[in-house]
Structures are given as structure tokens and as C-alpha cells.
Amino acid sequence: MIKDIKTIGNNVLRGKCHAVREFNDPKLFMRLRDMAETMYDANGIGLAAPQIGIKRRMVVVDVGEGLMEFINPEIISSSEETDETAEGCLSVPGRRGMVVRPKRIKLKAKDRYGEDFTLEADGLLARCIQHELDHLDGVLYVDKMTREIFDDEEETDEE
Ligand code: GNR
Ligand code: NI
Secondary structure, X not given: OOOOOOOOOOHHHOOOOEOOOOOOOHHHHHHHHHHHHHHHXXXXXEEEHHHHOOOEOEEEEOOOOOOEEXXXXXXXXXXXXXXXXXXXXXXXXXXXXXXXXXXEEXXXXXXXXXXXXXXXXXXXXXXXXXXXXXXXXXXXXXXXXXXXXXXXXXXXXXX
16 A cells, blocks of 8 residues: 655654564565555655654665565675765655765665575665665654755756
């Protein structure tokens, strides 16, 4: 089911989410399906549970490589090297801003059955995962953006 996306100002986006404890469970599967449906409906590349009002540590991502699910995810290492790129957020409609983040990360998470896995990510996937993990701790990209991007700006992609 497509859910309403909570927007900035709603407290559910500002709390710390609790770990998922029940795996291989119909209620978990239903929540993950709702998250994916809501993300695709909104044309997002990622969605964190608190964005649909669920205070649990789970995230869905699809940056064009298929649907990925991360439950109780943790970044276990990040590159020293950073990138500053544009971000938006479905919970902060109508705005965009530049954010500095590590270029590459190594992530540990559980799948829907409770099995541990690790993943190395770079590029847009690394960016999106970091953005989603921030949501699980009540952090929005606007808290860390270096500058806002305005719609009437010239493209400054290539300097
Ligand atoms: O759809 C989204 N696009 C995006 C672009 C750059 C960096 C992060 C993102 S995530 C965002 C969807 C969203 O708000 N997820 O929490
Ligand atoms: Ni977001």
C-alpha cells in the first residue's frame, strides 16, 4: 500500500529509530512492501521507515540496480575521500542542497530473513545509503547541507 510521506516538521522524522527484532515475519514483509511501493510511487531512489511513520531501522533503496533492503544497517567504514553533491529528500519537498559525504562506504545489515550481509558502495548508491541511514537517527540532509540550490540557478555541475 502506498503510504503518505511525512514531511519536515513532523516529529517522527526527528527521533532515533529502534532496531528491528522480528525477522521472517509477515508484518515486516508488509512494511517493506509498503516502503518500496511508496518510494516508487514518489519517484524516489530511497526511503527510510520513519518517512512513512514507522520508527524502525529499515531502509529501501533503488538507484537503478534493483530494489535493495537494509535492516539494522551500520556503516562499518567510510573513505577519507569525500564528494560534495546535490541532494533532495521526499520529506523536504521542493528543496535541494549540496552535501559533503564520504565517497565510498562499507555497510553491514540484515536482510528480511535476519541474515547478515555486507556491501561496498560508491557513487549514487553510497550517497543514497548514507542519506537513508541519517533518517534512522533523525537527521535530515538540510542539517548538513553546505548550501541550498535554487531552481533559477545556472547549472554549476562542471566548473
Ligand atoms: O529520491 C531521493 N533522491 C536523492 C538524491 C540525492 C541524494 C539522496 C536522495 S534520497 C531521496 C529520497 C529520500 O528522501 N530518501 O530518504
Ligand atoms: Ni530523505
